[in-house]
Amino acid sequence: MRMSLLFAPTLKEDPQEAEIVSHRLMLRAGFIRQLSAGVYTFLPLGWRTIEKIIRIVREEMDRAGGQEIFMPAMQPAELWKETGRWDLYGPELIRFQDRRGRDFCLGPTHEEVITDLARREIRSYRQLPLLLYQIQTKFRDEIRPRFGVMRAREFLMKDLYSFDRDMDGLQVSYQKMYEAYCRVFSRCGLEYIAVPAESGVIGGDVSHEFLIIAESGEERVFVCSRCGGATTSEVARCPRCGIPMEEKRGIEVGHIFQLGTKYSEPMKAYFVDRDGKEKPLIMGCYGIGIGRTMAAAIEANHDERGICWPFSLAPYEVVVIPVNIKKERHREEAWSVYEELSQAGFEVILDDREESAGYKFTEADLIGFPIHIIIGEKIERSGMLEIKLRRSNERIEVRRAEVREFLERIRKELVK
RNA sequence: CGGGGCGUAGCGCAGCCUGGUUAGCGCACACGGUUCGGGACCGUGGUGUCGGCCGUUCAAAUCGGCUCGCCCCGACCA
Numbered sequence: 001m002r003m004s005l006l007f008a009p010t011l012k013e014d015p016q017e018a019e020i021v022s023h024r025l026m027l028r029a030g031f032i033r034q035l036s037a038g039v040y041t042f043l044p045l046g047w048r049t050i051e052k053i054i055r056i057v058r059e060e061m062d063r064a065g066g067q068e069i070f071m072p073a074m075q076p077a078e079l080w081k082e083t084g085r086w087d088l089y090g091p092e093l094i095r096f097q098d099r100r101g102r103d104f105c106l107g108p109t110h111e112e113v114i115t116d117l118a119r120r121e122i123r124s125y126r127q128l129p130l131l132l133y134q135i136q137t138k139f140r141d142e143i144r145p146r147f148g149v150m151r152a153r154e155f156l157m158k159d160l161y162s163f164d165r166d167m168d169g170l171q172v173s174y175q176k177m178y179e180a181y182c183r184v185f186s187r188c189g190l191e192y193i194a195v196p197a198e199s200g201v202i203g204g205d206v207s208h209e210f211l212i213i214a215e216s217g218e219e220r221v222f223v224c225s226r227c228g229g230a231t232t233s234e235v236a237r238c239p240r241c242g243i244p245m246e247e248k249r250g251i252e253v254g255h256i257f258q259l260g261t262k263y264s265e266p267m268k269a270y271f272v273d274r275d276g277k278e279k280p281l282i283m284g285c286y287g288i289g290i291g292r293t294m295a296a297a298i299e300a301n302h303d304e305r306g307i308c309w310p311f312s313l314a315p316y317e318v319v320v321i322p323v324n325i326k327k328e329r330h331r332e333e334a335w336s337v338y339e340e341l342s343q344a345g346f347e348v349i350l351d352d353r354e355e356s357a358g359y360k361f362t363e364a365d366l367i368g369f370p371i372h373i374i375i376g377e378k379i380e381r382s383g384m385l386e387i388k389l390r391r392s393n394e395r396i397e398v399r400r401a402e403v404r405e406f407l408e409r410i411r412k413e414l415v416k
Numbered sequence: 417c418g419g420g421g422c423g424u425a426g427c428g429c430a431g432c433c434u435g436g437u438u439a440g441c442g443c444a445c446a447c448g449g450u451u452c453g454g455g456a457c458c459g460u461g462g463u464g465u466c467g468g469c470c471g472u473u474c475a476a477a478u479c480g481g482c483u484c485g486c487c488c489c490g491a492c493c494a
Contacts, residue, residue: 289494
């Protein structure tokens with residue numbers, strides 16, 4: 001992609017409405033724009049990062065045996081009345097009527113819809129276990145949307161639902177998801193922690209929250225450095241190891257629940273077990289906030305100049321910056337590096353704009369491309385160009401001919 | 417919903433308290449020129465329902481009332 005063609009409107013100054021870092025940087029770097037309180041448009045760079053998160057999530061859900069489906073956002077009130085949540089959910093549920101006056105809502109979550117599907121289609125224990133998931137827009141009329149896409153009223157979520165014949169099966173599904181979540185967040189290049197949690201409106205008995213560790217996180221967690229045990233309630237010492245717990249802060253990006261029969265009973269989602277008896281499906285549900293993961297990634301990975309994307313989430317991996325586009329040598333080398341790396345499978349941006357070098361450097365830092373290739377005078381003098389690693393600010397001079405090999409080595413390191 | 421703050425050019429702001437000719441500044445934008453290794457410089461130019469409505473007044477961005485929107489703190493959440 002050429003920078004001159006990219007729709008990435010950056011902001012020189014901090015927008016007044018944005019208080020926290022991730023929100024400020026997403027606006028400034030041209031990743032998102034706000035339409036209304038808690039309602040956002042993702043611009044090309046922002047959407048690329050979202051798609052990278054989605055890809056990782058999808059691969060890990062599939063690997064864990066999940067099958068992707070797509071459920072409606074528009075849901076009839078009757079289903080919600082069956083579980084009692086039409087009244088329980090309160091004003092956070094966005095309700096409306098169709099032209100015939102029938103009540104509907106915009107799904108804030110999909111237990112009702114999936115359970116309805118399950119009760120219609122699952123007859124026998126032979127169909128179990130079953131893991132179904134979707135990546136879809138959720139609607140919650142939050143009392144107070146804030147922090148940009150961190151708590152939005154319309155947001156992308158991956159929600160997976162497990163169906164098992166008994167509690168043992170649920171334990172297996174739950175464990176699989178737990179591990180899948182760990183893989184998702186480590187592949188995103190994020191430091192995370194899983195803590196036992198309260199279940200809230202979704203209900204159920206056992207649940208774990210997944211938190212991205214970031215100083216600006218709203219949640220306090222206490223972590224044992226020896227066994228990795230973590231809790232949200234304040235305890236001085238690790239019960240297992242007896243050593244002092246370390247306090248950290250985190251942002252909740254995922255939550256997994258063992259639901260049991262909370263939805264299958266009231267909605268009469270039964271199957272016939274091997275013994276010929278009809279039993280309620282044993283369910284679990286597992287959510288990941290896609291946009292929130294993006295925001296949390298920025299909270300955890302930025303400096304005073306801008307975003308420092310983990311390699312796996314960066315909208316583009318490499319930016320090629322000719323210091324002076326009007327100099328033929330800079331321009332031609334930049335184009336040739338750009339083409340060579342693109343062909344080698346890198347996601348590359350060529351900053352072909354007639355801007356000053358400083359302007360391009362500053363913007364590249366702001367957007368947070370992990371690797372910057374700077375083509376300037378050195379190319380004329382010695383055939384060298386400069387590779388800068390955004391996060392460490394490390395600068396390495398590399399011969400033109402060795403660039404590709406060098407980057408392939410870096411990529412290997414950054415991805416693992 | 418309770419508490420606090422803010423709406424003036426695309427963005428960031430000044431002006432408002434103490435009403436008075438053409439409503440300013442920086443950035444951005446357009447054109448020309450000089451620049452080009454850390455958000456360059458000079459010149460020229462365009463840009464405004466002063467969030468909206470009602471009122472007070474000879475006169476309202478400025479005073480009063482209502483209203484809409486946005487942000488921050490609290491309960492809730494992915």
